[in-house]
Amino acid sequence: MSIKRIYCDISATTPLDPRIGELLTDLNEHIYGNPSSIHREGQAAKAVVEKSRRQIANAINAQPDEIIFTSSGSESNNMVLKGVLRSGDHFITSSYEHPAILKVLPYLESQNIDITLIKPDHNGMIQPADIEENIQENTRLISIMWVNNELGTINPIFEISSIAKEKNVLFHSDAVQALGKIEINTEEIPVDYLSMSAHKLYGPKGVGALYKRGGTKLDPLIHGGGQESNLRASTENVGGIGGFGMAAELSTTNLEENTEHILRLETYFLNLLNEQNISYSINGKKRIPGVFNITFHGVIGQDLVLQLDFSGIGISFGSACASGTVKASEMLVEMGLTKEDALSTVRISFGKIHQLEDVKKVAESIGEILKSNVEEIAHHAG
Numbered sequence: 001m002s003i004k005r006i007y008c009d010i011s012a013t014t015p016l017d018p019r020i021g022e023l024l025t026d027l028n029e030h031i032y033g034n035p036s037s038i039h040r041e042g043q044a045a046k047a048v049v050e051k052s053r054r055q056i057a058n059a060i061n062a063q064p065d066e067i068i069f070t071s072s073g074s075e076s077n078n079m080v081l082k083g084v085l086r087s088g089d090h091f092i093t094s095s096y097e098h099p100a101i102l103k104v105l106p107y108l109e110s111q112n113i114d115i116t117l118i119k120p121d122h123n124g125m126i127q128p129a130d131i132e133e134n135i136q137e138n139t140r141l142i143s144i145m146w147v148n149n150e151l152g153t154i155n156p157i158f159e160i161s162s163i164a165k166e167k168n169v170l171f172h173s174d175a176v177q178a179l180g181k182i183e184i185n186t187e188e189i190p191v192d193y194l195s196m197s198a199h200k201l202y203g204p205k206g207v208g209a210l211y212k213r214g215g216t217k218l219d220p221l222i223h224g225g226g227q228e229s230n231l232r233a234s235t236e237n238v239g240g241i242g243g244f245g246m247a248a249e250l251s252t253t254n255l256e257e258n259t260e261h262i263l264r265l266e267t268y269f270l271n272l273l274n275e276q277n278i279s280y281s282i283n284g285k286k287r288i289p290g291v292f293n294i295t296f297h298g299v300i301g302q303d304l305v306l307q308l309d310f311s312g313i314g315i316s317f318g319s320a321c322a323s324g325t326v327k328a329s330e331m332l333v334e335m336g337l338t339k340e341d342a343l344s345t346v347r348i349s350f351g352k353i354h355q356l357e358d359v360k361k362v363a364e365s366i367g368e369i370l371k372s373n374v375e376e377i378a379h380h381a382g
């Protein structure tokens, strides 16, 4: 008999919301025209793309013509960095951005762009004052993620973007982990560019978007046809784009309800850990609901991930695994954790798909694994 899986890696990606699954099947079957064609089939496809553009714009209180469809959050990040920065510019970002920012840096350096990396504080947040004091005459762009993917911590984006605006510097935020989890309002927060991705909010994989404030400049990354106002060539992924629109609408209109549900799961989970006298600490303050970067003292994080997987539960490492050996997460060490604690850290992320009984199974399985670890150590010691 196969065991029921409990997938607790919502920060890595989400399963499709069944309503979006139905929409995708319908679109893939019936909407096959090229949105650039003027015949009826083409116009039906264009209508899907434009509806989604409105839905995503509504989700972040923007205008539809400020939304550019891309293939992913990674592409949106690359597009801003490579499409804004030029030789001689200075760029400020943080040391704990997603690789879709950090791995672009060597390329930027090869283009004679000067880079300053800001480290997170011990709460896992970027301090606006650290940004302000590093702004130079030639600073063209600042890029700070809205929500960190490993910790779930929410950065003070209003304060940071306001500093950028005051100093006349462009501001980008990777909002891939924020969209659908917390409110994003581009009317109130002076961001110039925002990266988004559908697969983090129960939408399809391989479709992303970039918000670009009206009037701001950007060069395309992919040259070719005139799609997306000449900013992103290639025939649109119509089905994926339609699914993204629905995902943005569902997650933002049900934001309050989902948040309440997930916070209930969170409280229940922590109570269950406490009841079992489990020794743990949560890394990072001011987190989005349901995401735990959590150190379980006395266990190797990688072992816990593997043993939980064996019990039917999917969580992820808090440390990066490189060439077969587990390395303590640099980010956690920068935040002040010891290497041992960083190695004992995992990421568990709950979402709207979970119920109290799922959380109970996760907490109890962790308890059992930790208990058997202690017994094993005692056995070897004795």
Ligand SMILES: Cc1ncc(COP(=O)(O)O)c(C=O)c1O
Pocket (backbone or CB within 6 Å): 011, 012, 071, 072, 073, 074, 075, 098, 100, 145, 147, 148, 149, 174, 176, 177, 197, 198, 206, 207, 208
């Ligand atoms: C913060 C952040 N940025 C960017 C990405 C990349 O998004 P995509 O998988 O759509 O390229 C991710 C996904 O892991 C992420 O968590």
